[in-house]
Amino acid sequence: MLLHPRAKVHRMFELVEPIATVTFSEVVNEAFLALGMRNYWDGYFAGRAAPLGTAPAEVVHAVFYNFAPGEVARHIPWVWGKTSPEEAIAVRERASAAALRQMMGEHADLPGLVRIADLATRAAVSAPIEGRALYAGLRALAVPGEPVARLWHAATLLREHRGDGHNAALVAHGIGGTEAHVLLALSLGMKPEEFGRIHHLPTAQLAAVVDGLRSRGLVDAAGGFTDAGRTTKERIEALTDELAAPAYGVLSADELDELIAGLEPIAAAVQALDG
Secondary structure (H helix, E strand, O other): OOOOOHHHHHHHHHHHHHHHHHHHOHHHHHHHHOOOOOOHHHHHHHHHHHHHOOOOHHHHHHHHOOOOOOOHHHOOOHHHHOOOHHHHHHHHHHHHHHHHHHHHHHHHHOOOHHHHHHHHHHHHOOOOOOOOHHHHHHHOOOOOOOHHHHHHHHHHHHHHHHHHHHHHHHHHOOOOHHHHHHHHHHHOOOOHHHOOOOOOOOHHHHHHHHHHHHHOOOEOOOOOEOHHHHHHHHHHHHHHHHHHHHHHOOOOHHHHHHHHHHHHHHHHHHHHHHO
16 A cells, blocks of 8 residues: 555656766766776766676676666676776766756755755665665665755665666566567657667667567557557556655655655756756
């Protein structure tokens, strides 16, 4: 049973996502390039996988779930010859906080930010860690004291907690990582070959994934959703929300409303610049 309405849990996802994903912005990319990374994806994997320590590519692939076979191995463990997980964590936090402060503008200096960061952090460190490998790794890190950095850290914890749950929902519905991207593309009204995360895959490889979904009755002959495919996608999203809900159980209804209201202008400011 959800302690808060699903709509509010999902709204938190919508607000947390742009705040957490400043870590994939150019400011952070430049910081990782300065460490000797060869490209954006080296920095992506170094920063995001760092809480897992020097886990092999197979483990990172399993935890991240939705990268095509072999993609993780092009970066892990190579990046650990240029930096350490500890350094990558520090660089990611410092650069992400700088990026968020820049994108928040005047919102970064408002007196109410401390309260919003505190509420977000209370939620972020309260969820169960069982079955949440990436979230558990992040939970083991120290919480930053500076409010903007603390807000980013909390948003990242909440994002990865939800992400671990989303992976569980996908597994429960028999949807693989690349298949999940195909379903997401279709839900956005895009063809799989146009979708950023999988458009680079060889045509035959992507076609085989789509054919597999078609054989299961999830995609029709024209390459769009069947009713069963659309229902499956909706069930996965509903279960993902349900699995994300425990993080917010520590907050009262009024506190969750306060957090949502406080995050809305921040997320909007970030999205305005990011868009």
